[in-house]
Amino acid sequence: MSQNKPRMQRMSPAQQRARNGKSGRPGSAKTKVKPATASDWIAGARLRTLPLAIAPVIIGVGAAKVADGAGVWHPVRALLCLAVAVCLQIGVNYANDYSDGVRGTDKYRVGPSRLTGSGRAAPKRVLTVALVFFGLGAVAGLVLVLLTQHWWVLLVGAAAIAAAWFYTGGKRPYGYFGLGEVFVFVFFGIVATAGTTYMLAGVVNQEAWYGSVIAGLIACAVLMVNNIRDIAPDKAAGKRTLAVLLGNVASRIVFCVFLLVPFGILALMALFYPIAWLGFFALLAALPACAITLFAKTPRELVTALQLTSLTGLLVAIALGAAYAF
Numbered sequence: 481m482s483q484n485k486p487r488m489q490r491m492s493p494a495q496q497r498a499r500n501g502k503s504g505r506p507g508s509a510k511t512k513v514k515p516a517t518a519s520d521w522i523a524g525a526r527l528r529t530l531p532l533a534i535a536p537v538i539i540g541v542g543a544a545k546v547a548d549g550a551g552v553w554h555p556v557r558a559l560l561c562l563a564v565a566v567c568l569q570i571g572v573n574y575a576n577d578y579s580d581g582v583r584g585t586d587k588y589r590v591g592p593s594r595l596t597g598s599g600r601a602a603p604k605r606v607l608t609v610a611l612v613f614f615g616l617g618a619v620a621g622l623v624l625v626l627l628t629q630h631w632w633v634l635l636v637g638a639a640a641i642a643a644a645w646f647y648t649g650g651k652r653p654y655g656y657f658g659l660g661e662v663f664v665f666v667f668f669g670i671v672a673t674a675g676t677t678y679m680l681a682g683v684v685n686q687e688a689w690y691g692s693v694i695a696g697l698i699a700c701a702v703l704m705v706n707n708i709r710d711i712a713p714d715k716a717a718g719k720r721t722l723a724v725l726l727g728n729v730a731s732r733i734v735f736c737v738f739l740l741v742p743f744g745i746l747a748l749m750a751l752f753y754p755i756a757w758l759g760f761f762a763l764l765a766a767l768p769a770c771a772i773t774l775f776a777k778t779p780r781e782l783v784t785a786l787q788l789t790s791l792t793g794l795l796v797a798i799a800l801g802a803a804y805a806f
Contacts, residue, residue, distance in 0.1 A: 513598065513600055515601070516595055516600040516601040520600060520601070521601075521609070524573065524574060524577055524594070524595045524601075524609075525570045526570075528786065528787050528790055529569060529573060529702065529790065530566060530569060530570075530790075531790040531791065531794035531797075532569060532664075532668050532698075532702055532790065532793065533562075533565035533568070533569035533668070533672070534562065534565070534797070535695050535698070535793045535797035536565065536668060536669065536672035536673035536676065536691075536692065536696075536797070537558070537561050537562045537672065537673075538797040538798060538801035539673050539688070539691035539692070539694070539695055539797050540673045540674065540676025540680070540688060540691070540692075541676060541677075541680065541805070542687070542800060542801035542802065542803070542805040543676075543681075543684075543685055543691055544676065544677045544680035544681040544688075545804055546685060546687050546805075547677065547682075547683050547687075548681050554680045556627070557624060557627060557628070557680050558676070558680060560620045560624045560627075560679075561624065561675070561676045561679055561680070563616070563620040564617045564620045564621045564624070564637070565617075565672055567613045567616045567617030567620065568617045568640060568641065568644055571611075571612075571613035571617060571641075571644055572644035572647060574606055574607075574610035574613065575607070575614075575644060575648070575649055576647060576655075577596050577597075577606055578596050578607045578649075579648035579649040579653065580594065580596070580648055581594055581595070581603060582603050584717070585597075585648075585713075585717040586598075587717075614641050614644065617637075618641065621634070622634070628679055630678070630679065630682075633675070633678075633679070636671060636675065640667050640671060643666075643667050647660065655719070656718070656719045656721075657720055658720055658721060658724075660703055660722060661704065661722050664696070664699045665696035665697065665699065665700050666696070668695065668699040669692045669693060669694075669695045669696015669697070669699055670692045670693075670696060672692075673688055673692035673695050673696075674688045674692050676688075687804055690748070690749055691749075691797075691801075691804075693745060694745050694746060694796060695797065697738050697739070697741055698738070698739060698789065698793035698796065699793065700738045701735055701739040701769075701789050701793075704722065704723060704734060704738060705735050705769070705773055705782055705785050705786045705789055706786055707721040707722065707723035707731070708723045708728070708731050708732060708773065708782055709779045709782035709786075711724055711728055722734075735770070735773050736770045736773065739766050739769060739770060739792065740766065740770065743760065743762075743766070743796075746759045746760070746796060746799075746800065747760075749803065750803070753800075753803035754803070755799065755802055755806065756799055756800050756803035757799075758799040758803075759795065759800055759803075761795065761799075762792045762795035762796045765788045765791045766788070766789070766792040768785075769785045769788035769789045769792065772784060772785040773785045
């Protein structure tokens with residue numbers, strides 16, 4: 481006695497996609513992305529990078545104290561310099577989030593997710609927040625100019641905002657062509673440090689110049705270790721950072737050079753300002769950062785190195801700024 485077995489009905493490609501999801505892969509149906517929370521927006525500011533903005537101001541204030549002499553302080557102007565630096569740093573972080581997100585670069589990202597790239601925040605909202613911080617920085621800078629009457633500094637401020645935007649924004653962002661470290665050294669080193677000293681004391685002394693090189697090189701180290709983590713995804717996205725151009729091994733060595741050369745300059749300054757020797761305690765963070773970067777195999781390890789590098793910059797700045805001021 482025979483038994484009729486039900487025949488399996490073949491599904492069309494369209495029916496298979498309906499069953500498995502739009503892409504034809506199980507579980508790949510589009511899911512609703514939760515909107516960004518307050519903590520997501522705070523994370524988008526990338527607070528671990530703020531020492532890059534704070535460090536040059538601390539050094540610049542100390543150098544201005546050397547130029548002005550004992551008993552002369554400019555607390556209001558110093559706070560305005562700090563506001564300019566911090567607002568521009570946060571602004572460039574959100575602008576980078578926006579530009580990389582709309583350009584599609586972040587779809588290859590291996591680090592912490594971004595607001596725009598993850599879809600948790602509308603691109604226009606991220607752009608608006610970036611422009612708000614650029615605006616706040618511009619207002620603080622304008623007040624500084626009104627107090628000091630150094631009107632030509634407005635051109636420097638405009639250049640700083642333009643550099644912040646075109647890092648990853650515009651049709652040909654310089655951050656995509658290996659020039660990120662150059663601009664970071666100029667604006668987070670020379671301009672931020674010497675600019676602070678000039679807005680407080682009206683001159684730029686050698687203490688400010690030496691300090692600006694220290695701040696600039698450590699800022700370059702922060703950017704380098706961040707880009708080492710992203711070498712593979714940046715290559716896939718066509719983003720040619722200095723780390724991509726140098727390659728994995730050479731970029732790790734260059735990172736160590738960026739981070740350790742400042743201690744040689746610090747030693748030179750300590751010959752004239754003994755308190756600066758305290759800055760060598762920052763090696764407790766710098767040396768592990770170098771070791772981790774040289775041998776790291778995971779993105780998480782490189783994030784740790786980035787945090788230690790930012791801490792190094794802040795500790796060195798506090799020691800050098802205090803040595804100048806006291």
